[in-house]
Amino acid sequence: MFRSLLFIPANNPSMLQNADIFLCDGVIFDLEDAVGLDEKDNARDLLNTYLTTSPSFPKTILVRVNGVFSDFIDEDLIVLNTGKIDYIVVPKADIDALFILDYKLRRLEDKYHLNSTKLICLLEDSTGINQANEIAMHPRVEGLLLGAEDLTKELEIERTTEGQELIFPRSKVVYACQSQGILSIDTPYTDINDVEGLSFDCQQAKKLGMKAKTAIHPSQIDRIHQVFSPTKEVIEWAKGVVSIVENEHKTLFQFQGKMIDKPVIERAMKILEKAKLFDLL
Amino acid sequence: MMWKAGSLESNDCLVTIKKSSQTTITIDSIVGHLFYDQIYQAIEETLQEENVDQVDVLVRDKGALDYTIRARVRVAIKRMRKDV
Numbered sequence: 001m002f003r004s005l006l007f008i009p010a011n012n013p014s015m016l017q018n019a020d021i022f023l024c025d026g027v028i029f030d031l032e033d034a035v036g037l038d039e040k041d042n043a044r045d046l047l048n049t050y051l052t053t054s055p056s057f058p059k060t061i062l063v064r065v066n067g068v069f070s071d072f073i074d075e076d077l078i079v080l081n082t083g084k085i086d087y088i089v090v091p092k093a094d095i096d097a098l099f100i101l102d103y104k105l106r107r108l109e110d111k112y113h114l115n116s117t118k119l120i121c122l123l124e125d126s127t128g129i130n131q132a133n134e135i136a137m138h139p140r141v142e143g144l145l146l147g148a149e150d151l152t153k154e155l156e157i158e159r160t161t162e163g164q165e166l167i168f169p170r171s172k173v174v175y176a177c178q179s180q181g182i183l184s185i186d187t188p189y190t191d192i193n194d195v196e197g198l199s200f201d202c203q204q205a206k207k208l209g210m211k212a213k214t215a216i217h218p219s220q221i222d223r224i225h226q227v228f229s230p231t232k233e234v235i236e237w238a239k240g241v242v243s244i245v246e247n248e249h250k251t252l253f254q255f256q257g258k259m260i261d262k263p264v265i266e267r268a269m270k271i272l273e274k275a276k277l278f279d280l281l
Numbered sequence: 282m283m284w285k286a287g288s289l290e291s292n293d294c295l296v297t298i299k300k301s302s303q304t305t306i307t308i309d310s311i312v313g314h315l316f317y318d319q320i321y322q323a324i325e326e327t328l329q330e331e332n333v334d335q336v337d338v339l340v341r342d343k344g345a346l347d348y349t350i351r352a353r354v355r356v357a358i359k360r361m362r363k364d365v
Contacts, residue, residue, distance in 0.1 A: 013349040014292040042286055042356050049352040 001277055002026050002212040003228035004221050005062065005145075005185065009034035011043035016050050019058050024221045025278075026060030028214070031076050032067070032091050040072050044079070051082040062120060064089035068097040068104075077104060081112055087142065092150070093121035094128050098138055105140070118142045120185065124150035129169050132176035143183035144173045145214065149190065159190075161197055163204045174209035186213040188220075195223060202227035229278055230271045238275070241268035284361040287345075287353035294345040298357040301337040304328065310342035323347050327354040336361075 002025035008015045010029040019027050035043040047063070061084055066072035068090065079085060090101060098121070105117045119140045123129050124147025136144055148166055152159050159165065170186065177184035186205035189198045198220055202213055206227055213224045230238070241255055245265055252261050260268075275281050283299045294310075306324050308317060324338055327350075338357075340350065 012290075013345055014290070016349075017292060017346055041359060042353070045356045045359075046349060046352040049348040049355070053348040053351075 001274065002060065002183065002185070003278065004213060004215055004224040005060075006215045006218060006221060007034065007064070007188065009043070010047040010063070011035050011039050013046065016046065017054075020054075020056045022058070022218045022221060023225075024058070024215065024218075025212070026062055026086070027058040028062040028064050028089055030064045031072070031079075032064050040066070041075075044072075044075060048079055048082060051079065051084045057084065060086045062087040062089050064091060064122070067091050068101045073101075074104070077108055080105075080108060080114055080117060083114075085117070087118045087120045089120045089122055089145065091122045091147075092124055092128065093135055094125075095131050095134055098135060098141075102138070102140060116140065120145050120183075122147045123169070123173060124148075125154050126151070129172050132172045133179070136176040136180040136182055141180075141182060143185055144177050145185040146170060146173045146187045146210075148187035161200065163201060166204075167208065170205060170208045170210060177211075178209065183212060184210050186210040188214040188216045190216065192217040192219060198223050199227065225278075229280060230275050234271055235275045235280060238268035238271040241265060242272060282364070284357050284364065286356035286360060287349075289341060289343055292344050292346070292349070294340050294342040294350055294353055296350075296353040296357040297339040297341075298354075298361055299337050300361075301335055304334045305337045307337070307339045308342065309340070310344075312342070312344055319347065320350060323350045324354055327351045328358075331355060331358045333358055 004024040005026045005028050006022055006024040007028045007030050008019055010031050029047050031043055063079055063085055065076035065088055090097065108114060109116065117140060120143040121135050121141055122145045123132060132144060135141060146169055148159060151169060152165060157165050174184045189201045191197055202224055205213060212228060215221050215224055241260055244250055244253060244255060283297050285295060285297050287293050287295045289295050306321060308320050310320055320342060324340060
């Protein structure tokens, strides 16, 4: 479970050596768009060496590899041998890419006796968005990440502050994730100097059901956490509900003037689970 | 012919490698007065791990950590091997 994932270019030593001090829930080391074509080998080797020798790491480690059909994918996947990778982020994911990647991963896992690799699929074109349900059903997939920059480019529309153009793809990702019990992760907000815009964008995504958001700069993490963490008031409310359930063994009761039943109790428990995970209790 | 890897950005190093009749290691580092021996050792060990000798290695270091130096030397060697 995350609230925030921070993209870090895998070829940037300054960012790598600080990766464990950023207060995000996970770091995505990027071998794809953030690395120039001539620097892919440099980035891959630096990341591998970092992961095998650094004394400290971020809480959760993700790697965005290059496209499944690119010339770089086989060498990128060798990073799994470090045993440090929690998730592979799959760019331009669709069913075909997932099928090929699954085959490559099974061969690697057999060869090097690795655990099953978990995937976060980046849906950033119309095919990926249309196939969101099928992609979410794949057993390796634990989350879908919306990539709005490439998507709006393909659709020849502009990203706006209001974000109306993202209502459909955000909803599509949210429903696909929710039906499979996996995590929906929102696209990054690309104007790193616009703090209010970021807050608004987080709110819009959360209202539609997104559970987490990606960041492209460490300064965005705090604002993302403010929106995607349960508030103090909500945590207190959840504590109150769960306390009555546990101490009085009731499953249908009134609390603070409102009726509490099974779905509300489950929601309260989920809030406390999140609060515990994010050190908010 | 020379092969390069890395950059002159802060916390990185630029490694240049070329064939030679013997192995020489030259270090130009902003923290050389403190860490010359460790940097030298990282370069020397990486050359040994990759079974490379008879090369001139120049490392222009901007405060890179040990693993960055090793990674950049290794990539310079790989690039050399690709071309030879």
